[in-house]
Amino acid sequence: MISLVPSWAVYNEEFWETIKHRNLWFIKLRYGAVLMLFAFIVSSEFLLGIGFTQTQLVALTLINCSILVYNGILQWLRVYLKCEPFKFNPLHFSLVQMVLDLSALMLLVYFTGGIETPLFMLFVFHMIIGSLILPGTVIYTIAISVVFIFFGMVLGEYHNLISHHAVAGLLQTPLYNNFKFIVTYSIVFGFVILMSVVLANKIANQLYLMEQKLVESLEQLNAAEVEKQNYVIGVVHEIKTPLSAVHSYLDVILQGFLGPVNEKILAKLQRVRARSAEAIQLTNDVLKVSKLRLLDEIKKEEIKVRDILSSVLKKQRANFDRKKVKLHFKDNRKIRSKILGDKLLLEIAFSNLVSNALKYIEDEGVIEIILDEKEKGIQLEVCDNGIGIPEKDIEKIFDDFYRASNIRSKGYEGTGMGLSIIKHIVEKHNGTIEVQSPSRLASTNKPGASFIVFLPLE
Structure with missing residues (x-):
């Protein structure tokens, strides 16, 4: 199994939680996409006056149903995924989702006019999403593949190697057979796709690395806190020992085991004993707080x-x-x-x-x-x-x-x-x-x- 996990993220729990959360987010968005595609087909036909052929309607319906079916399967499989870096994990799962979505979108673009459809702009949206999750080499490979497949489809329609499925009522003049138009739009499309990936991937990597540095800093602070509390406990124990000894000796004197004590001296000794008791209570309280701070988990x-x-x-x-x-x-x-x-x-x-x-x-x-x-x-x-x-x-x-x-x-x-x-x-x-x-x-x-x-x- 090819590892898609960056070396710094192999044991980063926050990274895995983020990937799992985004996978679930994509699944929820996909259900919305199914509804929007259905609304697009209906509104185009009845409200906008855009006509689809029988072939297009069948193809769009099949594509929409396929998205719904594979999304349900993905939602079911997601529950059984484990965050194991060197096996099939949530990152591979994201890649599978990406490939399925891009395949479905490419078919949608083809059956709604190819270069003439506004739906091809949705590829940018998918590239940005993929850049937030997948490693740079993977998303660059996908982006280049999308550009070449799209350009191949456009050229295939231009040379009549594959059928062109025009959408009636969308354009007055066909553009798929205009060489200057398809070359210009394809170059701009490729540039936008690749630049979107470069920028989004760079920002995502910077955010992940920044998050990793913050996690490391937090771990260092926690380690320093543990060391400090252990030091405090050690010092307080050393202070408490002589204090307890003084307190015990005062009890011996005040209880008359060493003979009678002058009343003036007795009053002074009682005050000293009260202060020593207060000091012992203070050391006990400091020990309690230090030990509480060292507790990672409490017994429940x-x-x-x-x-x-x-x-x-x-x-x-x-x-x-x-x-x-x-x-x-x-x-x-x-x-x-x-x-x-x-x-x-x-x-x-x-x-x-x-x-x-x-x-x-x-x-x-x-x-x-x-x-x-x-x-x-x-x-x-x-x-x-x-x-x-x-x-x-x-x-x-x-x-x-x-x-x-x-x-x-x-x-x-x-x-x-x-x-x-x-x-x-x-x-x-x-x-x-x-x-x-x-x-x-x-x-x-x-x-x-x-x-x-x-x-x-x-």
Whole structure:
């Protein structure tokens, strides 16, 4: 089997997807061409006053039916094609389509007047399409063949070697036997065909090569990102080890295992312990984000979102009771569909959302958690009447290490990684997350925030 695949495209998935898509596009266009040819025959006969002989009508009908039949066969065969560079593949399939279409068009041109028919201009359209798919040598060979066959047909009609099928009512004076006319038109036709192929093929090759360079650049960026995240993980692990050791030693001291500690020193040590705990939490969050970014695919299983939320709320029950927060959990779905996703990751995301709401709400506040069904997915809303998020911070709130200005000013502890982790997890599930502040539970001094997560069913 002759290979038509350029060396740079052998393992280029985007190239194969493009060829398959265009093959399907050509098949759909061909059905339209059949309808237009039928309309052309009918309108020419009854509206334009152009008459066809019995032979022409039979030939045009047979050609149109043949196009319809082979197009149906091509559509059936297309399903079984595989993208194997050194076997019959979608590129060979494109070549077969091209040859069949050009053969049908050549017959149409012959039976509608040869050099006298305007249909011969459609060859240009086919040459441009072929140039977008087929290699240069192949399309140049086809273009030269078309020009020579067309010129041979025209000369054959001129010398009466083959019959000329004139279309009555199209021209007042026959032109097929005018030598100057046929030579001039044939030369111009050949020039237009070849120039169309040269220009279209050159542009197509440039676009393919540009696309290949972009793919290679993207792969290099991904490789650099993987290397960076691995480096971050290594560095953070090295930092975390001494931090954990310091934290453990502080626990030993604060728990009195080394004897009594002065109250002033004890207060200082407790502050140091709180800061060390915050630093350890920060390293853990950085590790989570780095590992999430390294995940190419997540483990997917059927999940009941309500069950995950119930588990999260059960674990947070003590914190709700401690702050006397009123919780309203509603499931408004008529059909409780399952989603495909990673149960552990989603539990982390939902837990962080609920923890954030609890953290930034005052005692006796209100938190609403609502599940709704949306088109092709599930929507989860976590809404509170807490301190809210200033408008200027909303755009950056999901950035790594970013903390809202009102949180920093009020002394809330945190790493600024919680919402970033949630966003990464949601996006790994092809979902979206957005925030609104003030929320619909807002009051004068309690603007609140509402986080809305959408997760697709598939």
